[in-house]
Amino acid sequence: MGKKKLLISLFIPLLLASFLQSQSLSELAKKEKERRAALKGKKTVVITDASLAKVKRRPAVESAEQGQTVEEAAAQEGQADVKAQQGETPPAAEKPAEQTPPGETPAMSEKEFQAKQAEFVEVCEQKQEMIDLLTLKLNSLYQEFYGLDNMKSREIIQLQISDTYDKLLKAETDAKKANKDLEDFVANTKRESVPDIWIR
Template sequence: MKTKTMALFSLFFLFSGWLWSQSLAELAKKERERRESLKEKKTVVITNDDLARVKRKPALETGVASVERRESATAESVDQAAPPQAASRVMPVTIDQASPSLFSGGAATEQQALEEKYQKAKEYVELLTLKLNALWQEFYSLDDMTPRDQIQQAIAETFLKLQKAQEDEDKARQELEKYLSRVKKESAPSIWIR
């Protein structure tokens, strides 16, 4: 019994070795063909010096920062163009500061404004989440011993902005839901019990 199992065991290894050698020969042949085809192509070698010379750009630029820059630039141009007395009276009205009475043009415009406010808040949260993920990826991908203080500070600032944006998104969603429920109640027939 022992001899039979030993014989089967050794035959198994003999055949597997024979099959393995065939596959190795085939792999070596394919590798040779691949290398011959690559000899004709030109390769570019990038060294550490080349990488050091490359100017680094931020992995992600938020659209909000550029919008804030544009708003501040337009506010400065308004301040320069208007006389000092008029400059104190000029205040841009944002959706956050707008009261529902400004949208008295109709319920549809108020609903549209609330939906737009909610969508903008939602997009801003998604943007900040993406930026935070990119910053974490950049933080963990640093292999050299460069200081990570700036990235950590950017992560902290982005996280605080993200928390505030999530709160704003929740407020905008609640305002929209409250408005929609109010409209639904007002549009119900007077026979129904409210």
């Protein structure tokens, strides 16, 4: 009696599962045909070894032997971008000065506000990217430091860790200042945009 119950308790769930989940081969073929027909008009991109070789790659973790770090390269690119943006900005002398009564500051247009806000946001994002890069470098230096046995190499890496940590602290203070500048700009603009009638 015990063997029959055991056999039935094992056989019935298997039988029910086979009935519930069974699909015929023809149903699977129909579904695959529909899927391929749906994908037929779409453009596909084939990635080959040759196309992967053309992609510029940067290492996620750098060793101490490499000359120029990713952070310094990013900082140089950021400085080049800022210089290029400064060169592109038109001089203020081209715009005619608007007459404003004495004691009042000219109100910013919506377009000027958005441009200025976008500039502040971009600076904040650049500072945050620098923090992320320096944190990654610091982590990789610690990882390399703990993996070395040679004391002379450890001393060099310790100096790099110290230098990177100082840069990280400076980048964090710069990021906090940039975020505060953005918040102050938005708060001042909101305060100035309130009509005079509401202030009285």
